[in-house]
Amino acid sequence: MSKADESTVSTDVSTATASKTDDDTILSVENVSKHYGGVVALEDVSLSIKENEVLSIVGDNGAGKSTFIKLLSGVIPATSGQFYMRDEETDEMEHIVLESPSMAKRAGIETVFQDMSLSMQHDVASNVFMGREPLKDGISGKLFRRIDREYMEQRSIEALDEIGFEIDPRAITEELSGGQQQAVAVARALISDPRIVILDEPTAEVSVEGSQKILDLIEELQASGKTVIFITHNLQEVFDVADRVAVLRSGNLVAELDNDGTIDREDLVGRMTGAIQ
Numbered sequence: 713m714s715k716a717d718e719s720t721v722s723t724d725v726s727t728a729t730a731s732k733t734d735d736d737t738i739l740s741v742e743n744v745s746k747h748y749g750g751v752v753a754l755e756d757v758s759l760s761i762k763e764n765e766v767l768s769i770v771g772d773n774g775a776g777k778s779t780f781i782k783l784l785s786g787v788i789p790a791t792s793g794q795f796y797m798r799d800e801e802t803d804e805m806e807h808i809v810l811e812s813p814s815m816a817k818r819a820g821i822e823t824v825f826q827d828m829s830l831s832m833q834h835d836v837a838s839n840v841f842m843g844r845e846p847l848k849d850g851i852s853g854k855l856f857r858r859i860d861r862e863y864m865e866q867r868s869i870e871a872l873d874e875i876g877f878e879i880d881p882r883a884i885t886e887e888l889s890g891g892q893q894q895a896v897a898v899a900r901a902l903i904s905d906p907r908i909v910i911l912d913e914p915t916a917e918v919s920v921e922g923s924q925k926i927l928d929l930i931e932e933l934q935a936s937g938k939t940v941i942f943i944t945h946n947l948q949e950v951f952d953v954a955d956r957v958a959v960l961r962s963g964n965l966v967a968e969l970d971n972d973g974t975i976d977r978e979d980l981v982g983r984m985t986g987a988i989q
């Protein structure tokens with residue numbers, strides 16, 4: 713990435729509180745753009761994500777979907793624009809800076825990318841806790857602390873159970889099905905108890921049966937109080953589990969639709985392709 717790509721508009725955190733909104737927004741994206749040199753990947757996108765909703769992001773190839781979630785995940789910085797998150801204690805919308813993955817995680821946003829970043833040779837519990845292994849005192853007390861495998865395995869079982877999967881925490885990850893691997897990646901995201909879980913094409917590499925389990929998993933996440941944003945190319949999945957749909961086309965947000973039974977498939981495709989303006 714060139715220096716120009718990494719440029720961001722400075723964001724003054726000290727003036728960071730937006731006015732109290734009286735709606736149920738958890739995350740507000742305001743006038744966000746992302747330019748890769750001369751390529752405009754996103755242009756002036758504003759979108760309110762509602763507390764505890766399942767929001768699907770759809771769009772044709774190159775529409776800007778991946779760019780949008782990379783911005784929310786802190787993987788790449790925005791060229792301009794602002795993000796606000798509702799503070800759990802004050803109920804105010806607070807300005808947040810999403811310029812690194814750790815900033816996004818601290819803000820309560822966890823993302824499962826399509827490649828899942830799992831270590832296939834390691835077992836399930838190791839993947840769930842990768843980089844965050846809990847320690848317990850060794851026989852010489854705090855001097856020789858060691859990884860608390862027992863806790864890792866128990867917590868992995870619980871985290872997977874919460875999303876409707878029963879997977880042996882000692883199973884080697886590469887031996888699992890695509891759907892089970894996706895579940896392990898989601899369980900890892902859940903360990904830090906995020907408020908918003910972003911899923912990047914979670915069913916892309918998964919069998920039909922596995923896909924249904926993933927859709928059930930999305931509903932489990934919502935039932936447990938999470939807000940879910942997911943990207944998919946499969947419109948049936950949108951109809952099945954999304955509360956709302958945001959349509960991106962050529963870097964612009966061209967429609968926000970409630971999935972209340974009134975969305976017409978042809979209309980949606982037309983908005984995605986530009987046949988309907």
Ligand SMILES: Nc1ncnc2c1ncn2[C@@H]1O[C@H](COP(=O)(O)OP(=O)(O)OP(=O)(O)O)[C@@H](O)[C@H]1O
Nearest residue numbers: 748751752753771772773774775776777778779780
């Ligand atoms: N690192 C990059 N450098 C330059 N241009 C990029 C880069 N990443 C994405 N783009 C461009 O930005 C635009 C949006 O890409 P993005 O990957 O966000 O779209 P998408 O909707 O996720 O597409 P797909 O469904 O094919 O994954 C495209 O024109 C793409 O070529």
